[in-house]
Amino acid sequence: MKEIIGGVTAVQGFTAAGIAAGLKKNGRNDMALVFSDVDAVAAGVFTTNAVKAAPVQRDIEIVKTRKTVRGVVLNAGNANACTGEEGKKADKAMAAAAAEALGVETDDILTCSTGVIGQLLPVGKVTAGAKLLAESLSSEGGDKAAQAIMTTDTYSKQCAVEVKIGGKTVTIGAMTKGSGMIHPNMATMLCVTASDVAMSKELLQEAVRDVVNVSFNMISVDRDTSTNDSYMILANGKAGNPEITEKNADYEAFKEALCYVAVKLAKLMAADGEGATKLLEVTVKNAASEESAKVLSKAVITSNLVKAAVFGSDANWGRIICALGYSGIEFNPEAVDLWVESESGKLKLAENGLATDYSEEFATKILSDKEVTVTADMKMGKYNATAWGCDLTYDYVKINGDYRS
């Protein structure tokens, strides 16, 4: 497997576009389209929030009932959530406008929205935008599409890899956005992944679920699960590999490559969390189960006190062990070892639950780097998990609270 330049349009048979439909007040591009020139097997996972945006409700139904689709139309600036029947109509109209211009069925087009909750999606703007997108499709359009779905993201997020499967070169390309808004509102995580792999729908869905569980589901910026989170993959089979229909070596090779892309994008998203200055990676080692390792690592990356300490480059390990402690997982505090690590080095802060004689100065140096890793050894079993978050900063408060200033 090797990483290559580009995103969704690095994959053969996929074109994309990004245009301005007038949803963002600053006039930036705010709609994107990703399109496969042949039928593509579709799989996806969506927000667990009881409040689901109109596009999420529609996509869940389509992914469940249809084997293939052709594309995804996305808008930023309006979440189309809590908008009732009108919202559902506007969402479908957006898909229909793209479908008509592309000569495919309405339900061949999935939809994603991100932005303000509770405001009606302006149906005239998005249908005109969808038509313009269809006319603007290009095999170099991946960058524009990735840029168009940004909200308060400070950079666009793409990744592509090539992997040999069944003697053929299979490509996976993805774009994602997260941790932002243009009018302060829910951050939403959207990810569209394209691949030319030939694979059954059932296995594709299973691979997606496994991959999301160790990538996007292991990041947090503010512990607020959006109404719009969507991860979807379209696989058009153009690589010509023998179709993957069982969990063989080909399946594992594809899943590993898909996981590489997902983890890379998830980390970029955490690092670009609203107001963030640092990426915080937390690995919990030797937990009693995989689930407890995940819960423990997520407790640390979501703790406001840990996040604030990371912002202040403060080796406040008491906050880390405290967060492990309230995670709900049973463990022996008097067995836990804690480390911090960065490109500056590695330092053990606590051994068997007690402070080591560490250098505060060196700890501060480590914590001052842009990527900080915390490792907790629970000494209970053999299960590990890694979660990613970011620091809590003045800018987080500014972006989400004091935007009038």
Next chain:
Amino acid sequence: MKEIIGGVTAVQGFTAAGIAAGLKKNGRNDMALVFSDVDAVAAGVFTTNAVKAAPVQRDIEIVKTRKTVRGVVLNAGNANACTGEEGKKADKAMAAAAAEALGVETDDILTCSTGVIGQLLPVGKVTAGAKLLAESLSSEGGDKAAQAIMTTDTYSKQCAVEVKIGGKTVTIGAMTKGSGMIHPNMATMLCVTASDVAMSKELLQEAVRDVVNVSFNMISVDRDTSTNDSYMILANGKAGNPEITEKNADYEAFKEALCYVAVKLAKLMAADGEGATKLLEVTVKNAASEESAKVLSKAVITSNLVKAAVFGSDANWGRIICALGYSGIEFNPEAVDLWVESESGKLKLAENGLATDYSEEFATKILSDKEVTVTADMKMGKYNATAWGCDLTYDYVKINGDYRS
């Protein structure tokens, strides 16, 4: 029932003191003692964090095994958590020093600590402090005791009430601290309640558990559950009421009064959360169960995005319904009504899950007040719950992250 001036020493038979033992670097009072001149029935509830500070471990054992105690010695500035066997020894030494000076048994004295995690409690300072406290006890010492346990609290927190029980006047007085630290670290909630009620230990424990569940357990400043949280009550029977040994009208009258004191102090604590400028009260109405009403209301007060919106006086109701949505409780988003309310008035923001035609200007006016109430009507059942929190501000980040600046 009526509220009266004072705190723990408003109760007959109780004396208190607050002194400086040198734990706080700024020289402020940092140790307190509350003492009953006769045996007092003891009950308490303690942190659910798997990491429990030395005093918490000791208190749990004493409250479980002894019927009565005589007092509580408290220190601020050092949490005595993650300190191993040395920490347990220092904790016991603090109790023993107070007990010796007071002529009681070591296990007659409960202990509480709050401050930095992972640093050894300076045993010389706290034993000298405990002795000085014993010599400084006074029936007017409640104020000093309440002040001495403050960390980054901006005001001390006390409450006292009188209630007629069995033809006698029963008094309840309490002091609490919360949401602060002197060296940035875990906020800890400590509450010592004194009463002259005559009541069995079993019923007192049950009343405490019920009361804490609707008061202190319903507040949150940062979702970080401390290693040191402690709520304890000492009841010395001096009111002369017939001992309460069953759940009769006397029991209910006492519990109501105890609840009044606890809710008042819990709200003061939330309003004085680190960096807070506003108290946020969230009432969930007509939920399907009491537990789900609690979970829903706590999801809203702990949402960073809701807290930041309250700081910005932004009527961002999408964040509220989103937080309800990810609470894990099932409900119909298209049935929910949402209101905001303050002394400026009341405004319905959403009806049946859709935005009303509300005035943004009036919403901002309501949200600009010091105490803001959000009400969510779930229309599912008959259960209500109220939770209290505060806004997320620049000062929260400053206190916990950027303290070197």
